[in-house]
Amino acid sequence: TATATPTHVAPIPSVLPDTPIHEFAGDAGKKTLWVVFVLMIIASAAFTALSWKVPVSKRLYHVITTLITIIAALSYFAMATGHGVSVHKITIRHQHDHVPDTFEHVHRQVFWARYVDWSLTTPLLILDLGLLAGMSGAHIFMAIAADIIMILTGLFAAFGSEGTPQKWGWYTIGCIAYIFVIWHLALNGGANATAKGPKLRTFFIAIAGYTLVLWTAYPIVWGLADGSRKVGVDGEIIAYAVLDVLAKGVFGAWLLITHANLRESDVELEGFWSNGLNRD
Template sequence: MIHPDQVAEMLYPALTTSKPGPIPTVIPNPTHYQLSSETAHRTLWVLFAAMTLFSAVFALLSWNVPVSKRVYHVTTTAVTLASALAYFGMAAGHASSLSCHAVRDRHGHGLPDTFHDECRQVYWARYVDWVLTTPLVLLNLCLLAGVDGAHTLMALIANVVMVLAGLFAAYGAEGTAQKWGWFVIACLGYVFVVWHVGLHGTRAVQNKAARVSKLWASLAIYTLALWAAYPIVWGVAALARKTNVDTEVVIYAVLDVLAKPIFGLWLLVSHRAIAETNIELGGYWSQGLPAEGRIRIGEED
């Protein structure tokens, strides 16, 4: 007589003879790096040379200008000089770090999920550059229009908040409200800058000559429109990471040249041709502290 188990083996041999195999091993993906290449390095060195050259040009343009009238020359030279130092640091490889975040890898078929790191090179010296130079550009616009000190100071503070928020966003945790929250704060800072410089500058410059008003309007529209491109590139590159580091470096290089040396050259050449733009500062700016009233120890009566 045939046993029931034998019947099952004859009818369904695969079910009775096969044994479950081992669970496949899931190997996590290696860390992905988004780093700059030779294209970015060459671009950084070119920008360092360009900013240094423009600094020398701006300094030479101030050679025959009295110290009391060198306000714009000093600010524009400081802008390109600070930018040159920042680009030297980035080109030399000592002004960047990695911003890493974990990415989930879903394998399906009952296999456990794994994680791998994605690290992108962030040039933090770029933000140091912006936090030093962009307030000076705004200061030039405010001085040219004649904006009062209170609104000038508020515009400069909003600008610093904008840049620092961008730095925090670049290093923020991926996929969290932290990163995009800082991005929103930076955009609000830009709105405040436009508000204070654009609105109050327009009101203040109406009291000046027509040539000054026209020059200020051209520079203000040029600068604020150009600055609007920065958060777009910043959101696509540093935050969403949709472009490689080389593309980010090249785009920022073009924007920096337009926003700093080209702006400065435009301002200084126009300032020299329009006498109404002169801002003459005396006192400590051009003469230092007064000598009267100083106490000299050991001096005989």
């Protein structure tokens, strides 16, 4: 006849009107983070192997490209183990005509480790492309400066409050910075690559075009996921996972394998890396 509620059962609060909606990673998302971690480790090992027979003075692309996948592996390890993620508390105000405003609360995970990763790896990707095209240090530097602004404004946008300029304002600034990145790489990179001859020009257009398509997908995913929350956390993880593997792993393999087949002068490196006493 004892009908008392067992004390070890937590009350279910879902009937409360202000219970926040939770948008958290599920099993698919968590598994994806581990899978990409492993893929980035494999890519790093493969790129290291590709550099084995290349003299140190000609290994700059290998070093940059391997560093990109190592940083990605570290960032995915962080995210897979639950590091580099915060819960962003979002309040959405619904205005009504004759009744008081109502508020909806959403708690959504934001994986800020991505922005740490991107702030390091996107400059390195630009360095790869800039050196390949034979861009000057000045133009590479400006492209990287715009790129860092793009990533950091994206980080601020991700934690921006709904209904204030914090969110879409930062995002807009990030998109403008992105246009500068493309500007430098397409115009200056393109002109320099053309000056290096038809073979390098064709390759640069192909790999820079590929990069342009992939990179442009990132702000679109951001807008659908973090921005408007039409896509859940798992969808976001999977979309970025596919993009990261293509923009870092496939990009790197393509660059390094082509590097091996290009003429010396096509991929020659400037000053600081290769001018030494050549005692290696």
